[in-house]
Amino acid sequence: MNWLITGGAGYIGSHVVYETLRSGRDVIVLDDLSSGIKSRLPDGIPFEEVTLTDRDAVFAVFDRHKISGVLHLAAKKQVGESILHPDYYWEENVVGLQNLVDAMAANNVANFVFSSSAAVYGQPDLKFDDLVDEAANCAPINPYGETKLEGENISEKCAANSDFSVAALRYFNVAGAGKPELGDQSIFNLVPIVFETLDRGDRPKVFGNDYPTPDGSCIRDYVHVQDLAEAHVAAMEFVENSGAIFMPINIGTGTGSSVFEVIDKISQVTGSTMEPVSAARRNGDPAALVANVSRAKEMLNWSSKRTLDDIAKSAWEAWQFNRK
Ligand code: UFG
Numbered sequence: 001m002n003w004l005i006t007g008g009a010g011y012i013g014s015h016v017v018y019e020t021l022r023s024g025r026d027v028i029v030l031d032d033l034s035s036g037i038k039s040r041l042p043d044g045i046p047f048e049e050v051t052l053t054d055r056d057a058v059f060a061v062f063d064r065h066k067i068s069g070v071l072h073l074a075a076k077k078q079v080g081e082s083i084l085h086p087d088y089y090w091e092e093n094v095v096g097l098q099n100l101v102d103a104m105a106a107n108n109v110a111n112f113v114f115s116s117s118a119a120v121y122g123q124p125d126l127k128f129d130d131l132v133d134e135a136a137n138c139a140p141i142n143p144y145g146e147t148k149l150e151g152e153n154i155s156e157k158c159a160a161n162s163d164f165s166v167a168a169l170r171y172f173n174v175a176g177a178g179k180p181e182l183g184d185q186s187i188f189n190l191v192p193i194v195f196e197t198l199d200r201g202d203r204p205k206v207f208g209n210d211y212p213t214p215d216g217s218c219i220r221d222y223v224h225v226q227d228l229a230e231a232h233v234a235a236m237e238f239v240e241n242s243g244a245i246f247m248p249i250n251i252g253t254g255t256g257s258s259v260f261e262v263i264d265k266i267s268q269v270t271g272s273t274m275e276p277v278s279a280a281r282r283n284g285d286p287a288a289l290v291a292n293v294s295r296a297k298e299m300l301n302w303s304s305k306r307t308l309d310d311i312a313k314s315a316w317e318a319w320q321f322n323r324k
Helices: 011-022 055-064 079-084 086-106 143-162 190-199 225-240 259-270 294-300 308-323
Strands: 002-006 026-030 069-072 111-117 165-171 173-175 205-207 222-224 245-251 277-279
Touching (some): 011 225, 086 143, 165 225, 190 259, 222 225
Parallel strands (some): 069 111, 111 165
């Protein structure tokens, strides 16, 4: 099987590329290198530097390669930026996806794994120990989440009208590194933000300490990027062996960690003695968002193996490697 991996030079995408190759499948990477880094990829891999908003260029990729499935990771993913530039996010994430699925349909490619996000759930009114399952109401609260939900809706129509077999993976909070050179080099999420803050000699900030959770800080489901990559291979197998279907699937661990717990774990791993400092709540943060992962187990026979400790250690190793 030949899988086209869009966004394959990115932090998550590159982990997925290596895991797909390890599964015995062939890979073609498409990436516009706006945030991807080509040197993350193994030598000799077919590579297309193409932006998905260039419809003709996307169709031309399907002329040049025999493709049997598409893993679609390429997207803009910063919530704050999406609020400032909603039209840009729509163009990149929705128009780009539409071009891709149109090219798939025109070439009779029906296997589709889509990188969705827990952002589709918005701010569900859950108690700190409730889990969110895929049947929950989808009500995104920012343009980024809206583009992911629209991507799911378009994919679902492709399943109904063009017999696509779709797994929409709703990622929870992805962190860690499978190997140091593949680490997350951006500083947009809690783990890298804390590293960067400690590097500066500052105290990590906790956005809100009065949420209805045991320690007052927000709870999230942190999933190791290597586990996530393995989930993609399981999802490829699932769509390869399914008929027309649309299946949203939570990809998390089923266990929540609070911001204080994550910072504490990072302190253990880095040896930092900096105490966290409480700051104002950040707009739009749900108190808790933790995945019910039974569907992933049932449909993909996948569950996460790695712990928060593995996440912190591997992320710290990668952070140091990339800052050398
Ligand atoms: N946080 C802090 N201090 C910081 C940075 C973050 O307390 O310096 C807190 C946030 O308020 C939040 C938690 O750490 O409670 C995690 O924040 P992130 O920004 O790392 O992640 P989010 O949960 O906000 O968002 C992540 C992805 C989104 C995705 C969402 C889906 O970044 O792309 O999960 O749930 F949409």
